Amino acid sequence: MEEINNIEVVPCTDSEYLKPLTVHYNQNGTKKSWDYMRTHDSVSVLIFNTTSHCFVLVKQFRPAVYMCEWERAKSQPAKAAAAAEKKEEGAAEVSEAQAGASSAGEGSSEWPPACAGVTYELCAGLVDKPDLTLEEIARQEILEECGFDVPTSKLKRITSYRSGVGVTGAKQTMFYAEVSDDNRVSAGGGEPKEGELIEVVKIPLHEAMTFAYNERIPKTMGVIFSFMWFHNNMAPRTLLPHRRKVPGYVPTQPSNAEVRFPGTLKYSFYLLYVVCRHFCFIFF
Amino acid sequence: MEEINNIEVVPCTDSEYLKPLTVHYNQNGTKKSWDYMRTHDSVSVLIFNTTSHCFVLVKQFRPAVYMCEWERAKSQPAKAAAAAEKKEEGAAEVSEAQAGASSAGEGSSEWPPACAGVTYELCAGLVDKPDLTLEEIARQEILEECGFDVPTSKLKRITSYRSGVGVTGAKQTMFYAEVSDDNRVSAGGGEPKEGELIEVVKIPLHEAMTFAYNERIPKTMGVIFSFMWFHNNMAPRTLLPHRRKVPGYVPTQPSNAEVRFPGTLKYSFYLLYVVCRHFCFIFF
Numbered sequence: 111m112e113e114i115n116n117i118e119v120v121p122c123t124d125s126e127y128l129k130p131l132t133v134h135y136n137q138n139g140t141k142k143s144w145d146y147m148r149t150h151d152s153v154s155v156l157i158f159n160t161t162s163h164c165f166v167l168v169k170q171f172r173p174a175v176y177m178c179e180w181e182r183a184k185s186q187p188a189k190a191a192a193a194a195e196k197k198e199e200g201a202a203e204v205s206e207a208q209a210g211a212s213s214a215g216e217g218s219s220e221w222p223p224a225c226a227g228v229t230y231e232l233c234a235g236l237v238d239k240p241d242l243t244l245e246e247i248a249r250q251e252i253l254e255e256c257g258f259d260v261p262t263s264k265l266k267r268i269t270s271y272r273s274g275v276g277v278t279g280a281k282q283t284m285f286y287a288e289v290s291d292d293n294r295v296s297a298g299g300g301e302p303k304e305g306e307l308i309e310v311v312k313i314p315l316h317e318a319m320t321f322a323y324n325e326r327i328p329k330t331m332g333v334i335f336s337f338m339w340f341h342n343n344m345a346p347r348t349l350l351p352h353r354r355k356v357p358g359y360v361p362t363q364p365s366n367a368e369v370r371f372p373g374t375l376k377y378s379f380y381l382l383y384v385v386c387r388h389f390c391f392i393f394f
Numbered sequence: 395m396e397e398i399n400n401i402e403v404v405p406c407t408d409s410e411y412l413k414p415l416t417v418h419y420n421q422n423g424t425k426k427s428w429d430y431m432r433t434h435d436s437v438s439v440l441i442f443n444t445t446s447h448c449f450v451l452v453k454q455f456r457p458a459v460y461m462c463e464w465e466r467a468k469s470q471p472a473k474a475a476a477a478a479e480k481k482e483e484g485a486a487e488v489s490e491a492q493a494g495a496s497s498a499g500e501g502s503s504e505w506p507p508a509c510a511g512v513t514y515e516l517c518a519g520l521v522d523k524p525d526l527t528l529e530e531i532a533r534q535e536i537l538e539e540c541g542f543d544v545p546t547s548k549l550k551r552i553t554s555y556r557s558g559v560g561v562t563g564a565k566q567t568m569f570y571a572e573v574s575d576d577n578r579v580s581a582g583g584g585e586p587k588e589g590e591l592i593e594v595v596k597i598p599l600h601e602a603m604t605f606a607y608n609e610r611i612p613k614t615m616g617v618i619f620s621f622m623w624f625h626n627n628m629a630p631r632t633l634l635p636h637r638r639k640v641p642g643y644v645p646t647q648p649s650n651a652e653v654r655f656p657g658t659l660k661y662s663f664y665l666l667y668v669v670c671r672h673f674c675f676i677f678f
Binding site for chain 2: 112113114115116117118119120121122123125126127128129130131132133134135136137138139140141142144145146147148149151171172173174175176177178181185227229231240269270271272273274275276277278279280281282307322323325328329330331332333334335338339342379380382383386387389390
């Protein structure tokens with residue numbers, strides 16, 4: 111339900127956040143230079159709610175993504191308009207709120223609709239508090255952005271990797287957090303005083319992979335990767351005893367399987383799958 | 395085998411590559427500002443060599459990653475020294491070349507070893523040629539960086555997502571390319587005139603997931619994600635008929651399974667795994 115208008119772009123001469131630097135160096139005797147930016151490392155958290163059997167993501171308007179779409183619209187007007195329309199359709203399938211996204215103000219034919227800048231992401235935050243461990247920062251972000259109070263001991267480290275190797279080179283560490291409705295202490299939504307306008311969204315487990323690979327829904331790679339990681343590593347424990355329906359959720363495609371197939375046989379397949387996967391990981 | 399020295403960092407006032415901008419806008423009636431950078435979209439390619447049953451990655455010195463490690467070393471001297479040592483060990487496990495990485499020049503106690511800035515990545519490139527399709531750009535990158543000539547018709551689109559939602563907001567599209575030694579036309583290594591110093595590395599399929607989750611080997615999320623994607627989606631077709639050994643490769647951990655377990659039974663497990671996974675994806 112974003113309304114974006116009065117957009118104005120100006121050169122950024124002295125930013126508090128973006129500080130471009132140039133490093134001159136010799137690599138194997140060859141003199142080289144590289145422009146880069148100093149930035150903070152970050153943490154991201156895949157949150158799974160065991161009460162509703164949903165992943166908990168955050169959805170927010172990202173000015174950088176929006177401006178990127180605007181650039182695209184400028185360079186390929188016809189192509190981009192079609193893409194923005196497509197995107198709107200895709201988003202509408204997933205969340206009613208998104209369907210309400212309205213287009214920008216001045217010269218609206220030129221500016222893409224606001225939803226072009228709205229992305230689905232894992233709960234995440236910068237590592238900018240030297241006194242806190244990565245787990246403590248992750249815990250704070252889960253609380254602020256999604257409203258769940260999870261002890262750090264319940265955070266499982268998935269892995270770490272480099273993000274933006276060309277420009278920032280920062281390290282991101284990904285965690286997995288299992289929550290239940292009992293851990294819920296607030297509605298989340300970020301820190302209003304930091305200007306965060308974050309919407310917390312639930313993605314039911316059985317829709318997760320369809321959601322992940324739907325390119326019409328703008329999202330980060332972290333979402334796709336972590337959903338797949340969950341399916342490969344955590345699903346056995348959390349999926350059983352049974353899948354639950356989430357009230358008010360309109361699935362992106364009808365799941366007929368449940369109607370057609372008796373439950374016990376389904377889970378037998380699942381158990382067989384898990385056992386075989388385990389052996390395959392050992393063998394190959 | 396990188397040697398980095400004569401490092402000098404200066405403020406970057408007018409970069410050809412980094413152009414910070416500020417966008418002022420109204421979001422739901424609230425006046426906001428955001429600093430961001432204009433950048434190009436990109437493509438990345440997971441390359442699998444069906445002759446040697448290896449993934450083909452690129453390995454290169456990334457100044458931004460190196461400087462990030464340097465910042466870390468400055469803020470936590472003791473911690474970072476240990477981490478750099480660890481990283482060196484990890485890298486040595488994977489490639490002999492990496493073990494030869496030597497440390498930086500002036501004030502070498504202050505600068506981390508060169509290998510701290512070397513990352514493993516998918517073959518990738520910027521979408522900066524408006525006349526070419528994403529597939530054509532991907533094809534060029536495979537040729538330039540890895541030396542394989544693959545027709546665009548053989549590129550399979552995996553998915554697309556947003557990278558760097560905070561700063562750049564660009565879109566990256568990931569492809570899968572199957573190559574064989576017959577497609578090899580050069581050694582790869584990038585365009586020397588563009589200053590690229592890229593090493594092409596092979597990761598055997600049966601070591602891929604161990605490699606992916608080894609946090610001591612610096613890599614991008616694209617590597618981890620695409621390896622997992624391959625295991626979930628492509629392995630059935632390419633893994634069978636049988637796994638092959640790659641000459642000269644020292645595995646990161648001994649694979650005893652092959653010795654202990656007869657081949658046919660292994661592949662029966664694999665087939666059962668694939669069948670069950672298929673049904674599970676339908677049911678859940």
